[in-house]
Amino acid sequence: MPDAAALTAARDRALELGATQLHDRFDDPEEPLYVLADPDGHPFCIFVA
Template identity: 55%
Template structure:
């Protein structure tokens, strides 16, 4: 164990906790922590904190329900971005594939720098309005 704190996960606020968790689950190929899958018996989904794990069981993203949220207006500073996540992909072809997938899941493109030869990227907003980047590394 190091002498430094270790990042456990990134927590994101959203009015629709399950909806945003589903977006990141599908986008990143994650799964819910045991007991947090959506109800299948018709009961209401009252989730207010959901943890998404990778295949190794590591926490990656959590989504917390918040009634009052205002989506960032990036690139405008009217409502500043409080955080963002960067996701790397290996090729420009993968960049396009993952952008299309993100859009199909409800993301929208905020900035297109996909033709940049040094570091092609897209800035997208998730369904709750939080910006994130897809970039070739």
């Protein structure tokens, strides 16, 4: 994701599609990210590049 707004939008879209949020590191100054799980429980991360 290019910035924090895009990161939040991607997280919201993933949740709409059935993902579950596992961990919120949005406020981390070094590497803001979210850890999510797909509907089968497989974890994945989205982060600001």
